[in-house]
Amino acid sequence: GQQLNQSPQSMFIQEGEDVSMNCTSSSIFNTWLWYKQDPGEGPVLLIALYKAGELTSNGRLTAQFGITRKDSFLNISASIPSDVGIYFCAGLSGDSNYQLIWGAGTKLIIKP
């Protein structure tokens, strides 16, 4: 089936640093969603993207729908301890039968 490649798999960051992560697909997507999951909880929707080139912010988070429609990026500015968690991308293509295709997640860890 279709797969999303999400990278990096994990990141160690200092508080205050900016963070970037991305998802790529071998096929064209028409929707990209970014979620955050805290330990033992369900994922929470952060940002939804519906148009190629679209750039959308939610506080310190900014996500972009790639021009090629095969990738998406999430940036977090000035990270704080509560940013720790797992970030998932999910996408929808025309032939995915309304099922989201999920990335494997990027785990954000704060350096002590």
Add this chain to the structure above:
Amino acid sequence: DGGITQSPKYLFRKEGQNVTLSCEQNLNHDAMYWYRQDPGQGLRLIYYSQIVNDFQKGDIAEGYSVSREKKESFPLTVTSAQKNPTAFYLCASARGSGGVRPYEQYFGPGTRLTVT
């Protein structure tokens, strides 16, 4: 308060027993989903339903069953045929194809099932 509830948060069962996980939503969403998450892994789709009285198998449906008799409810039964049932189970809902932003999925808090 609109949302998705899953109960219980933690569930323990003996091997060989069927167990049913509850999922209820009051968001008036048409579509509902069940995912399984193993430690350190992503989400894998078990079953989904786009409308009442209809549901489809996802990628890992073997050993699971569902029903969708009411719009608000989508219970998942983990049967004794499921070889490795211990996992974190997540339920989600979405407006569905007839609504605005139809595929944005909203998740419940999850149920952690341990089978020994």
